Amino acid sequence: EDQVTQSPEALRLQEGESSSLNCSYTVSGLRGLFWYRQDPGKGPEFLFTLYSAGEEKEKERLKATLTKKESFLHITAPKPEDSATYLCAVAGNNRKLIWGLGTSLAVNP
């Protein structure tokens, strides 16, 4: 069964304290792994798509990496404005998008 698990559920960091969020997945034939950011009361905002193991993408303080079993979202020197829930989703050969429950990140000034 296709599955996506995100960890930790919640993470609290001090401003400038780098860390990583994890997205573990099992899927038949990976067609894409997606990272989104969601602020309270808003819709998910697209960040990255990764298609194959070894692929990496960066945007400002965020860097997403992908292996055959998991993806990491690395946050370097986070700022309070990086506080949000980060969602991971995976699409496999059945073309269904499977969503994780998200990691709630709080960055304290």
Next chain:
Amino acid sequence: NAGVTQTPKFQVLKTGQSMTLQCAQDMNHNSMYWYRQDPGMGLRLIYYSASEGTTDKGEVPNGYNVSRLNKREFSLRLESAAPSQTSVYFCASSDRTSTDTQYFGPGTRLTVL
């Protein structure tokens, strides 16, 4: 370029009332989706439309109907609202299939009393 827009932003219904949630996209996307998001449950697909004129059930379609009015617009209708349908509803669109990046609207917060 507005992206994906949804109306209304908030709605309160009484049990048994009906309503339609509206969604429109201006990205010339072929596929559109309706999700609901509940605490501890994540995003769950209600219905999707792979192209104008076609619709298919998602994970939780019971109690809902959809209409793909044209390429831009995709509406979600609750015929007889129930408290279990209290949720936040998101519309999304993607270029072709569900494996393409989906872009989301701002959401509709629905409360059914």
